[in-house]
Amino acid sequence: MNIAWDADKYTSNFSFVPAYGRGAAELIASPKGSRVLDLGCGNGALTGELRDRGFQVTGLDSSKELLSVAEKYYPELEFILGDATDFSLKEPVDAVFSNAVFHWIDREKQPDMLRCVSRALKDGGELVFEMGGAGNNRLIHEAMEKAFAEAGYSYRMPFYFPGIGEYAALLEQAGFEVRYAVLFDRPTELYGEDGLKDWIRMFLSQTFSGIREEALREAIRERAAESLRDRLYQDGRWYADYVRLRMRAVKRGAEAGNGQPEGGRSGNRRPEGGQAGNGRSETGQEGSGQ
Template sequence: MNQTWDTEKYAAEFSFVYEYGNDLLKLIDLTDEHGRRGIDLGCGNGVLTKSLADLGFEMTGMDASSHQISAAQHNYPQLNFIQTDATDFKTEEPVDLIFSNAVFHWIDRDKQPDMLKCVANALRYKGQFVFEMGGYGNNRLIHQELEQVFSEYGYPYKMPFYFPTIGEYASLLEKAGLEVRYAILFDRPTPLKGDKGLEEWIRMFVNNPFRQVSEKDREAIIRRTAENLRSRLYKDGIWYSDYVRLRMKALKRK
């Protein structure tokens, strides 16, 4: 993943990313008496790290983005945050919980086993791994339209995300020594802020495919994509993103 974040804009216009993560907290077994040491993997600005700390966990937030870590440290100076790569991290001692929201789809498919190996190594026996990511079909309309418009402007469109099925990701978890206990793939059409909500969504989250595109063509492609999707993703004065989420829980095997 090579993503640069505008943390202020992210918090102001796309707070739904971590706000929806509050529902994911319900999958955590709070009756587990083995311990309360946890990691928020891909913690972003630290909002959910703080929520986990409020549940009684001794949390460490980890993120690859220096901008997000700086924002998290500013927001919650009482908590511990570390800049590190999710595909290459270690802990001094096993932890009881690893939590992650809206992160793993940013990691390339061929790097997923490395990340899951780190997770398994960091968890104690029967430690909880609770996460949500983009699932199969996530933002399909948006990415299909971007691919079409890129082609019209003479550019290839390389899909920048990994959106697996339940079966595909369950297999990766099992191979890493993690036992699946819960899995669901579900649609979550998500309202976007502002009259240009979809254009701003593309600017925030779809950076890598545009690295080869001129600034003039970039803006034209974004506008054309939004125009073409208006009939499908703009309803009653509100733009929507066609999210599909994969939510899972696994436990560390021996």
């Protein structure tokens, strides 16, 4: 999905995106010195943290705007402008990591992306990712659909939010074995009094492509936000009703020593930062699927 990103506002107002990705990055079992691809690296915040953990890391993203920020702050790292559904690397890597990216890829394009990931990995290499899961931002999308309808327009939810069983099947079809999976609620605080409207402006801009008048766009954003004030506004702060899907899978082939993450992590793990509410945990191959 190609959208124009406001790189400065993304970096300043939506820093929670890479911040919450740290928990997923902890699932990377490859040892220090391993080659890692940060797929959909954005502004490079997590790419830099992976470097600090001792990995040889490369970032890939489709946004020139966000990559320009990444290259500014991490000039010593390699960043590639590319499409997650159609990319190739000169040499295979030990791990592919991705945070808050896969849900931007249309359902029909997911197999293409996973084939690219598989080709980029060594046999036994690992894929670790977090994405929006089933039910992610349900209240927001329902409010947007209603606000669009009241303005005489149709709203199309532009993301793919699967459950564990559905995505585990896609991974299996692409030649992966699922080693860890969890689906959990994570109410996420937004920045400022206009936090929800700013979130809509940043992440749902493409849904307004058929509406030219900015005044009408703003009216729709305002209507959607106000309809959610009693549910997503608490103690002077806006929250987004996030549901996240976090998984780790290994490419079939000779095992590279990357088994179940240390400590036998279960799906009951409380999400980092103390933000999360109800964990809806399920595991893939090594537990009960959805």
